[in-house]
Amino acid sequence: MATTDSPRKDPDSHRGVSLEHGNSQSISAPPEPAKKQETSWWPWSKAGKLSKVEENLKKQFSGKPGFKQFRRVYRPALPAGSGHPDPEPGSSAAQSAGEDGDDKGTVVKGPDGKYIYVNQFHQQSHKFDDVAVYLSPTNFVPKRLVVQASDRVLDSRDELEKGDWIRSQLAGDVPVVLKVAEWALGPLQRGNALSKLDCAWRVLLVAIPIQVMLAIPGVSDWEEDEVTDTYTDFPGYYWSWPKYAVNYLDMAPSAKQKEKAAEQQKDMFAATLDVRRRAQRPRRLIKKTDHGWVEVDGIAEASLKYIFISYEWSQFKDEGGGNSNNRARRLAEKIAERERCAAFWMDEGLVSKASPADTDYDVYTMCDVIRGASRVAIMLGADTLEARRSWGDRMWTLPEGLLAPGDSLLVCREGDGGQLVLEQIHKTEMTATFWGAADDNGHDSTEGGSATRVLAEHFSGLLSLSRLELLPAAIAALDSKKRNEFTGSDLAYAVMGLLHYRIQRRDADSLFQNLARLSLGNDSDQLVERMLCLLPKAHSQVADSGVAVPVDSSVFEELAGRDEYDTYVHHITPLCQVVGVAEEDETVIIDNCRAMHIRWKGFPRPVVHRSHGFKKTLAAFCIASGLWWLTFSFETAVNYVPYWSGLVENVRLSLIIWVLAAFLLLSLLLSAPSPFSVRRLFGGTVLKSKPSLVAFEGVLPIAELEKLVFGNCTGRLTYAPSATPFARDWRAPRERVGTEPAWVGDPKVPLPALPSPNHHLFTLVDMGELAVCVFAAERPPTVALLCGREGGMLRAVLCSWRFETDCLYRETVPEQGAGAFLMLLKGV
Numbered sequence: 026m027a028t029t030d031s032p033r034k035d036p037d038s039h040r041g042v043s044l045e046h047g048n049s050q051s052i053s054a055p056p057e058p059a060k061k062q063e064t065s066w067w068p069w070s071k072a073g074k075l076s077k078v079e080e081n082l083k084k085q086f087s088g089k090p091g092f093k094q095f096r097r098v099y100r101p102a103l104p105a106g107s108g109h110p111d112p113e114p115g116s117s118a119a120q121s122a123g124e125d126g127d128d129k130g131t132v133v134k135g136p137d138g139k140y141i142y143v144n145q146f147h148q149q150s151h152k153f154d155d156v157a158v159y160l161s162p163t164n165f166v167p168k169r170l171v172v173q174a175s176d177r178v179l180d181s182r183d184e185l186e187k188g189d190w191i192r193s194q195l196a197g198d199v200p201v202v203l204k205v206a207e208w209a210l211g212p213l214q215r216g217n218a219l220s221k222l223d224c225a226w227r228v229l230l231v232a233i234p235i236q237v238m239l240a241i242p243g244v245s246d247w248e249e250d251e252v253t254d255t256y257t258d259f260p261g262y263y264w265s266w267p268k269y270a271v272n273y274l275d276m277a278p279s280a281k282q283k284e285k286a287a288e289q290q291k292d293m294f295a296a297t298l299d300v301r302r303r304a305q306r307p308r309r310l311i312k313k314t315d316h317g318w319v320e321v322d323g324i325a326e327a328s329l330k331y332i333f334i335s336y337e338w339s340q341f342k343d344e345g346g347g348n349s350n351n352r353a354r355r356l357a358e359k360i361a362e363r364e365r366c367a368a369f370w371m372d373e374g375l376v377s378k379a380s381p382a383d384t385d386y387d388v389y390t391m392c393d394v395i396r397g398a399s400r401v402a403i404m405l406g407a408d409t410l411e412a413r414r415s416w417g418d419r420m421w422t423l424p425e426g427l428l429a430p431g432d433s434l435l436v437c438r439e440g441d442g443g444q445l446v447l448e449q450i451h452k453t454e455m456t457a458t459f460w461g462a463a464d465d466n467g468h469d470s471t472e473g474g475s476a477t478r479v480l481a482e483h484f485s486g487l488l489s490l491s492r493l494e495l496l497p498a499a500i501a502a503l504d505s506k507k508r509n510e511f512t513g514s515d516l517a518y519a520v521m522g523l524l525h526y527r528i529q530r531r532d533a534d535s536l537f538q539n540l541a542r543l544s545l546g547n548d549s550d551q552l553v554e555r556m557l558c559l560l561p562k563a564h565s566q567v568a569d570s571g572v573a574v575p576v577d578s579s580v581f582e583e584l585a586g587r588d589e590y591d592t593y594v595h596h597i598t599p600l601c602q603v604v605g606v607a608e609e610d611e612t613v614i615i616d617n618c619r620a621m622h623i624r625w626k627g628f629p630r631p632v633v634h635r636s637h638g639f640k641k642t643l644a645a646f647c648i649a650s651g652l653w654w655l656t657f658s659f660e661t662a663v664n665y666v667p668y669w670s671g672l673v674e675n676v677r678l679s680l681i682i683w684v685l686a687a688f689l690l691l692s693l694l695l696s697a698p699s700p701f702s703v704r705r706l707f708g709g710t711v712l713k714s715k716p717s718l719v720a721f722e723g724v725l726p727i728a729e730l731e732k733l734v735f736g737n738c739t740g741r742l743t744y745a746p747s748a749t750p751f752a753r754d755w756r757a758p759r760e761r762v763g764t765e766p767a768w769v770g771d772p773k774v775p776l777p778a779l780p781s782p783n784h785h786l787f788t789l790v791d792m793g794e795l796a797v798c799v800f801a802a803e804r805p806p807t808v809a810l811l812c813g814r815e816g817g818m819l820r821a822v823l824c825s826w827r828f829e830t831d832c833l834y835r836e837t838v839p840e841q842g843a844g845a846f847l848m849l850l851k852g853v
Contacts, residue, residue: 076138077137077138077153078138078153081138081153081155082153082155084100085100085101085153085155085156085169085191086100086101086102086103086155086156086189087100087102088100088101088102088103088185088186093169093171093191093193096171096193096194096196097193097194098171098191098192098193099174099179099185099191099192099193100156100191101156101185101186101188101189101190101191101192102185102186103189134154135151138153139151139152139153140152140153140154140828140829142166142167142828142831143264144160144165144166144260144261144262145165145260145261145262146165148165148166150166150167152167152828154828154829155169155189156169156170156189156190156191157169157170157188157189157190157191157804157805157825158170158826158827158828159622159625159807159826160259160260160261160807160826160828161260162257162258162259162260162622165260167828169191170190170191170625170805170807171190171191171192171193171625171626172190172191172192172193172625172626172721172722172805173192173193173194173195173196173625173626173627173721173722174192174193174194174195174721174722174723175195175721175722175723175724175725176194176195177723177724177772178192178722178723179192179194184723184785187783187785188785188804188805189804190804190805192722193626193627195627195628195721195725195733196626196627196628197627197628197733197734197736198627198628198629198630199630199733199734199735199736200630200707200736201238202235202238202239202703203703203704203707203736203737204736205231205234205235205238205700205703206231206235206699206700206701206703206704207700207704207732207736207737208227208231209224209227209228209230209231209700210224210227210228210700210701210704211224211227212224212227228697228699228700229693229697231699231700232693232696232697232699232700233693233696235696235699235700235703236696236699239699239703252632252633252634252713252714252715253715257621257622257624257717258620258621258622259620259621259622259808259810261826261831261833263614263831264831265607265608267604267605267606267607267608267614268538268605268606268607268608269538269541269542269545269605269606270604270605270606271545271603271604271605272604275604275605298382298383298385298386299386299529300385300386300389300390300527300528300529300530301526301527301528301529303390303393304386304390304393304394304397305324305393305397306323306324306326306327306397307323307324307331307370307375307394307397308322308323308324308377308386308387309321309322309323309370309375309377310322310323310326310329310331310368310369310370310375311357311368311369311370311371311374311375312326312329312367312368313358313361313362313367313368318354318358320374320375321368323368323370326368329367329368330366330367330368330399331361331366331367331368331369331370331398331399332360332361332364332366332368332369332370332398332399332400332401332402333369333370333371333394333395333398333400333401333402333425333429334357334360334369334370334371334402334404335401335402335403335404335416335422335425335426336353336371336403336404336405336416337406337415337416337419337422338353338373339415340404340405340406340407340412340415340416341353341404341406353371353373353404354371354373356404356437356438356439356445357369357371357402357404359437359445360402360404360435360437360445360447363445363447364399364400364402364435366399366400370394370398372391375387376388385530388518389518389521389522389527389530391424391425391522392424392428392522392523395424395425395428395429396428396430398429398430399430400429400430400431400434400435401425401426401428401429401430401434401435402434402435402436402437403416403426403434403435403436403437403459404437404438405436405437405438406438407438408438408446410458413436413458413459414458414459414461416459417455417458417459417460417461418461418506418507419506419507419508420503420506420507420508420515420516420519421508421519423460423477423502423503423506423519424503424519424522424523426452426455426459426460426481427452427480427481427484427523428484428522428523429452429484432451432452432485432486432487433449433450433451433452434449434450434452434455435447435448435449435450436448436449436450451485452481452482452484452485453478453481453482453485453487455481456475456477456478456481460477460478460481475502476497476498476499476501476502476505476585477502477505479494479498480495480498480499480502480523483495483498491550491595492547492548492549492550493548493550493552493555493594493595494595495523495524496520496524496544496547496548496552496584497552497581497584497585497594498585499520499523499524500516500520500540500581500582500584500585501582501584501585501586502585503516503519503520504516504582512530512532513532513535513536514530514534514535514536514539514540516536516540517536517539517540517543518530518539520540520543521543524543524547525547526543526546526547527543527546528542528543528546535610535611536581537580537581537610537611538606538610540581541553541603541606541613542606545603545606550595551599551602551603552584552594553603553613554599554601554602554603554615554812554813555594555595555597555599555813556580556581556584556594557601557603557613557615557810557812557813557822557835558597558599558812558813558815558820558822558838559580559583559584559588559592559594559597559838560588560589560590560750560837560838561580561583561588561589562583562586562587562588562589563780563781580611589750590747590750590815590840592815592816596815596816597813597814597815597820598813598814598815599812599813600618600619600811600812600813600814601615601616601617601618601810601811601812601813602615602616602617602618603615603616604616609830609832612832615810615812618810618811618812619810619811620808620809620810620811621717621718621808621809621810621811621821622718622807622808623718623719623720623789623805623806623807623808623809623823624717624718624719624720625719625720625721625805625807628719628733628734628790629717629719631714631715631734631735631792632714632715633711633712633713633714633715634711634712634713634714635708635709635710635711635712636709636710636712637709640705641705641706641709644698644701644702644703644705644706647698647699647702704737707735707736707737708737708739711741711795714792714793714794714795715792715793716791716792716793716794717792717793718789718790718791718792718809719789719790719792720787720788720789720790720805720806721787721788722785722786722787722788722805723786723787723788724768724769724786724788724799725769725788726765726769726770727742727743727744727765727769727797730742730788730790730797734790741795742790742795742796742797743762743763743795743796743797744762744763744764744765744796744797744798745763745791745794745796745797745798745839746761746762746763747763747818747840748763748796748798748800748839748840749798749799749800749801749837749839751766751777751798751799751800751801752798752799754766763797763798766799769799779801780801781803783803784801784802784803785801785802785803785805786799786800786801787799787800787801787802787805787806788800789823789839798839800823800837800839801837802823802825802836802837803836804825804834804836805825806823806824806825806836806837807824807825807826808823808824808825808826808833809821809822809823809824810822810823810824810833815840818840819840820838820840821838821839821840822835822838823835823836823837823838823839824836
């Protein structure tokens with residue numbers, strides 16, 4: 026994950042778009058850091074006035090408290106020294122979808138500095154690019170994100186200066202009558218005699234008001250609403266054409282026309298240079314004839330048996346430092362004669378330099394040349410471990426060793442006097458010498474075997490890797506080798522030699538795009554879909570200052586190892602489908618994925634179905650009877666007392682007053698338990714809860730959190746035992762439930778180490794499962810994508826959304842028990 030001092034993204038550096046076909050999302054890694062500018066963040070124009078864009082930015086990033094929709098909020102402040110990435114209005118935020126200038130469905134910037142967003146219903150909305158936003162699930166327009174935060178966050182100046190979102194106080198929606206009842210019963214928690222007296226006078230004080238509040242229709246209704254299996258979906262839509270689509274018909278029309286025209290212009294010779302086709306024979310070979318070793322046409326000499334020569338040029342240098350071609354050529358000739366082969370192939374002189382297409386074909390079909398050879402011989406300049414390691418450390422020599430026919434290779438060198446010395450070595454033996462897969466103790470340093478060792482066993486026939494295991498192992502093994510980048514995607518082109526289907530080289534494509542389309546072309550096991558569900562481990566290296574600095578790595582580079590949950594990629598079962606690769610780097614387009622909106626502005630009133638028992642019935646009776654007697658007392662005093670006192674002479678007024686006092690006392694006695702009755706009416710065992718996801722920034726003790734959500738604490742909320750890495754060390758020893766970390770309840774305990782200095786702690790509450798989990802992310806995620814399943818758990822990819830790029834960015838991947846989203850998946 027990329028980290029940045031300012032989490033804002035350059036609008037002209039797009040890396041993703043959002044939805045396609047109504048339910049397909051593109052996911053991207055977090056954006057790169059915005060480049061700092063030398064100019065001031067709010068430069069004055071020539072006219073001496075601020076532009077609309079600058080005025081808006083100054084307002085939204087004031088760093089001061091304010092009010093938004095009648096709520097007190099805390100606006101973000103841009104860190105000192107940061108410059109706004111795009112202060113000039115009128116620049117385009119996205120390229121037009123079509124070549125004819127039609128920008129329908131794109132996110133563009135108008136001359137007033139506002140972006141134009143088009144939702145799935147073709148409705149346009151205009152908005153400045155400023156603070157973080159979310160896509161409203163109710164009216165489908167971008168809105169500024171207001172994140173509720175704990176007091177620990179709001180009291181920290183350092184936290185308020187981080188991030189580009191608006192913050193507010195934690196807010197719940199607890200009925201007023203329940204708040205009054207809990208206030209009256211609050212002193213009982215202290216457990217001493219004075220607290221009981223304090224509670225007694227509070228109960229008497231609120232008994233009658235509680236009765237009145239419960240009598241007002243719609244104010245404090247304790248009856249339950251119907252719990253439905255619904256959730257708030259993410260209403261995004263992806264308009265742009267993908268760069269590469271699994272379905273050819275989903276490619277951009279202009280791209281299809283150009284590709285078709287290019288195919289028609291190809292002649293028969295050009296068609297043979299398509300690296301996606303397997304080479305039946307090498308185009309050139311060096312053959313022994315009566316006139317010596319000469320270069321011949323390998324395709325014409327179809328029955329010619331040849332040996333493949335692999336060597337490192339640096340080991341055959343002459344005394345002047347140049348390559349000694351004669352020495353390498355002479356040794357190759359001896360090897361071919363020794364192995365009774367009439368020809369050999371070596372890259373020196375046989376890789377054509379006639380044109381880039383010829384070079385590409387000879388280089389990227391070299392894997393076919395290796396597979397078709399009689400043997401593969403490794404030429405060494407000296408018989409030393411250093412020479413062997415030097416050959417094995419290069420990326421391009423690894424496929425030459427793995428793809429060699431059989432389970433062994435020839436290791437050749439010149440001995441004393443120029444005689445040929447040959448040694449046969451097994452591929453698995455090479456992992457301890459040539460490929461250096463062993464540590465200092467002689468043991469494999471990776472659980473289950475290093476990627477190189479596993480590949481050596483696979484290509485030796487000792488171990489069978491599935492398609493799902495082969496590609497991650499190949500990427501990990503080749504990525505650990507040294508390489509001099511020529512295309513920027515050499516790793517992808519080296520990997521494709523080990524696979525069935527290959528791709529054409531395109532210099533404009535990034536490493537991620539090449540690996541993604543290579544995977545989609547070879548993979549029927551949904552590797553990319555599984556990759557979305559992984560939470561890679563955070564890697565860091567110690568800088569010269571002694572501080573650990575996070576290290577960015579490609580998402581493909583992490584596939585061969587375990588993630589933060591100790592899970593391999595093949596353990597995951599996808600619940601979505603990748604349908605293409607987007608134009609933006611590290612971005613894919615997914616379809617058939619359940620998406621859930623995450624609510625940040627406050628906790629809604631819980632919609633639950635509770636058990637109905639005798640105690641709840643008794644509580645309702647006490648409320649009703651107390652209210653009836655109270656009403657009867659007032660009605661008697663108002664309507665009947667004047668009548669009796671004036672017409673009935675033998676009834677004394679004092680007696681009437683005592684009767685009314687008795688009625689009032691009885692109603693007060695029946696109303697006195699009203700706070701307890703209210704707690705029972707709004708409490709009880711929760712049998713079913715309406716599913717939704719609510720989050721806030723920071724952490725809060727679970728007792729205070731439950732009181733905020735439900736009005737009181739009876740143990741309804743629990744910590745998810747394995748939802749995030751923070752729960753790993755905080756689990757009950759016997760019961761499968763999480764425990765509260767010490768740093769949540771005690772402000773004096775320092776917070777745990779975060780993956781990056783720009784990460785924040787957030788708390789997510791699953792209202793359907795009533796589970797709480799703490800996670801770290803760079804920005805508040807607004808969407809949860811249910812992308813996979815693993816070990817009885819669901820992987821929910823939490824993503825933030827960028828209005829200016831219309832793209833979802835993966836923030837983190839918590840997992841939860843399948844029961845947490847069981848109601849959401851009905852009918853899928």
